Amino acid sequence: MVGIKPSFMETTGLLLISLVLVMVILSFVVGNVIFYPRSESPYSPPSQSNLLGTDDLGDDVLTLIFRGSRVSLSIGIIGSLVSTLIGTVIGALSGFCGGSLDDILGWLTDLFIVIPALPLMIVLTAYLSPSFWNVVLVIGLLWWPTTARLVRARAWQLRSSTFVEGLIGIDASKIYIVFRHILPNVLGVVLARFVLSISHAILLEAGLSFIGLSDPTNPSWGTILHFAMTRGALLQGAWWTFVPPGIAISMTSLGFILLGMGLEQRYRIGPKSLEGKI
Amino acid sequence: MRLIQDLSGIRTPNNLESNVILSAEHVSKWYISFKRRKTVALENVNFSIFKGEKVCIIGESGSGKSTLAKILCGLITPNSGEVRFEGKKLSELNKSEKKVFRMRVQYIPQCPDLALDPTWYLYDSLAEPLRIQKICSKQDEFERVKEVCERVGIGMDQLRRKPRNVSGGELQRVVIARAFILSPEIIIADEPTSMLDPSIQAKIVRTILDLQSESNIGIVFLTHDLELAKLVSEKMFVMLGGRIVESGYTRDILKTPLHPYTKSLLMGVPPKTEFKQNSPCGFYGECEIVSEVCCQYPPPESEVYGGRKVRCWRYA
Numbered sequence: 001m002v003g004i005k006p007s008f009m010e011t012t013g014l015l016l017i018s019l020v021l022v023m024v025i026l027s028f029v030v031g032n033v034i035f036y037p038r039s040e041s042p043y044s045p046p047s048q049s050n051l052l053g054t055d056d057l058g059d060d061v062l063t064l065i066f067r068g069s070r071v072s073l074s075i076g077i078i079g080s081l082v083s084t085l086i087g088t089v090i091g092a093l094s095g096f097c098g099g100s101l102d103d104i105l106g107w108l109t110d111l112f113i114v115i116p117a118l119p120l121m122i123v124l125t126a127y128l129s130p131s132f133w134n135v136v137l138v139i140g141l142l143w144w145p146t147t148a149r150l151v152r153a154r155a156w157q158l159r160s161s162t163f164v165e166g167l168i169g170i171d172a173s174k175i176y177i178v179f180r181h182i183l184p185n186v187l188g189v190v191l192a193r194f195v196l197s198i199s200h201a202i203l204l205e206a207g208l209s210f211i212g213l214s215d216p217t218n219p220s221w222g223t224i225l226h227f228a229m230t231r232g233a234l235l236q237g238a239w240w241t242f243v244p245p246g247i248a249i250s251m252t253s254l255g256f257i258l259l260g261m262g263l264e265q266r267y268r269i270g271p272k273s274l275e276g277k278i
Numbered sequence: 279m280r281l282i283q284d285l286s287g288i289r290t291p292n293n294l295e296s297n298v299i300l301s302a303e304h305v306s307k308w309y310i311s312f313k314r315r316k317t318v319a320l321e322n323v324n325f326s327i328f329k330g331e332k333v334c335i336i337g338e339s340g341s342g343k344s345t346l347a348k349i350l351c352g353l354i355t356p357n358s359g360e361v362r363f364e365g366k367k368l369s370e371l372n373k374s375e376k377k378v379f380r381m382r383v384q385y386i387p388q389c390p391d392l393a394l395d396p397t398w399y400l401y402d403s404l405a406e407p408l409r410i411q412k413i414c415s416k417q418d419e420f421e422r423v424k425e426v427c428e429r430v431g432i433g434m435d436q437l438r439r440k441p442r443n444v445s446g447g448e449l450q451r452v453v454i455a456r457a458f459i460l461s462p463e464i465i466i467a468d469e470p471t472s473m474l475d476p477s478i479q480a481k482i483v484r485t486i487l488d489l490q491s492e493s494n495i496g497i498v499f500l501t502h503d504l505e506l507a508k509l510v511s512e513k514m515f516v517m518l519g520g521r522i523v524e525s526g527y528t529r530d531i532l533k534t535p536l537h538p539y540t541k542s543l544l545m546g547v548p549p550k551t552e553f554k555q556n557s558p559c560g561f562y563g564e565c566e567i568v569s570e571v572c573c574q575y576p577p578p579e580s581e582v583y584g585g586r587k588v589r590c591w592r593y594a
Contacts (some may be wrong), residue, residue: 107504162392169351170407170460184397 010262016255020069027066028157043238053240056231063225065244071220072252075136076202082140084194087147092182095155097174112145130213140203147193154186166175189266196260206249221245299496300350300383300464301326305359307345319345320520323482327464334511334528336501342520343500347466351385373505381411384457386467390449394441401437407460422459430455430485447478451485458489466494483510504543508532516540519560526586536588538565567592
C-alpha cells in the first residue's frame, strides 16, 4: 500500500528540485533585466552589481548559472524520458513475451551494459557534433539498460500471475496485455527509475560539456565549468566561476537522487512489512 | 429427475458421444526441471464433460488438478494427447474458432485476490471480456454488467472500487461474474472457495450452482473437499499423482469406493507416506492389498460397470 505522506528523502529531494525550478522560471521571467549581463572587467570578484562576479568575458556568472539551469534540466529530463521509454518498452516486451524475443532483447541489454557508456558517449557526441538534441539522443540511447532490466523482472513476475492467465483465457492479445495491464502495473517502478535517471543524465551532460562536447551558444552548467577550466579561471583563483556551477550540478542531481530513492522505496517489490525486522 | 436417470445408467458414454463438449484424450504433461529431472504432472488422463453436467475433480494438492483444469481451458498445452472442444482438436482450431472456444469455456481461478488487475477498477475488469471479444456496444455492456451483477449478488456501487478495497468474498463474486458474463457453456472452477472462510464458502457455492441451473451450463469443480464434492457434483474424478484413479457417478463412488485411495479418502484417513513419483501405482506404499504386479507395472484403466472406471490391478 502506497502511503500519501512523503518521506524525509522525498521532501528533501523535492525541496532541492523546486529550488532549481525556481531558477528556471526566474531565468525566463526576469532574465536579463535584474542581472547585469556584461560588466567591464573580466574575472571581477563578487560585488554588489555582480553577485557572483564575472567570467573571462565579463559575463555575470549568476545570470549564466540561471540560464544554464534551463539547459541542464531540460537535457536531463528529456534524455532520461527517452531512455526510460526505451527501457520500459524493451523490458516489458522481453519479460512478458519470453522465448526468443526475450533472448534477443536480453542479449542486447547485456551488450549495452557491458559497453562502457561514457567513452562511447564521448565518441558519439564528438562524431554527431555536440548539439542539444544530439546530447539528448546519446544519453537516451545509451542509458536504458538498467530500466529495461528492472521492468523485465517485474513483467516476468506478472506474466505468470493469475490475472494475466485469466486474460489469456478470454483471448486478449499479447500487445493488449503488455500495454493495458503490464505497463500500468510497472508504472511506479518506472517513475522511480525515471527520476533517478534524470540525475544521471544531468551528471552525464555536465561531464560531456565539461570536456567541451556541448553547444557553446547555449551554455549549461558543465559548459561554464569547461570555460573556467580552459580559460585560466583556476590559475587566476577566480573561484566564483567554478564553485557555483559545481554546487548547482551536485545539488540538482542530489535532489533527483533523493526523490528517486524515496519513490523506489515506495514502489519496492517485495514484503514491505519485513523492513527493518531482518 | 435427471439425476435419477443418470444414476440408473441411462446415460452411457456410447449414446451421448455427440453431447460431449469438452474432452481430454490421453493427456500427459511433464516439466523438465533442473538437472533434466522429469516431473510428471499428468499422465495419460482421459476426461470428458457433457452439456449441462456438474463434474467434480477431487484430489490432494499436487495431484495435478489445476494442471488438468488449465489444459482443459487451453492455458497450458499438453506434451502429449489432445483436448477436444465440440469434437475438434484444440491444437487445430483456427483463429475465429479459438475465439469461440475462449468465449465458451471460462476459468475461475483459485485465489480471487490475484485474479484481477490490481490497478483496474472492478467495473472495467468485469466488462473487459466483453470489450476484448467485441460483442456489444457501450450501452449493452453496462446492461450486461448490471444483469450479471444482480445474478451474483454484488451492488453496482462496489464496482467503483479497486480489488484491494473489497473483501475476499465480494472479489470472488466479481471473478465469478466475470466468468459468467460471456454466457459460457462450461465453467472450470479451480477451488473457488479454498481461500474464503466457511460462512462465505457456502454462499459462493450456492451462487455458482444457481447460475449453473439457470443457464444449464457444464461445470467442473476442482476441490480437495469431499463435502463440497458431494454437494455439487453428479460425476466425480478422483486424482492421485497426475492420474485419474477412479471415476464415475458421485453417488456410486461415495457409496462403494473401489480404489484403495478413494477408500482412505472417504474414511478421512490421511495417507501415511507421500506419493512416490516413480512407483508404478503411486499408492502401493500404504495399500492393504499389494500384489507383486503392483510394484512392477502401472495399473491399467479398467471399466468396472456402466461408466465406472478404476485404475487398480485388483479390477484389471
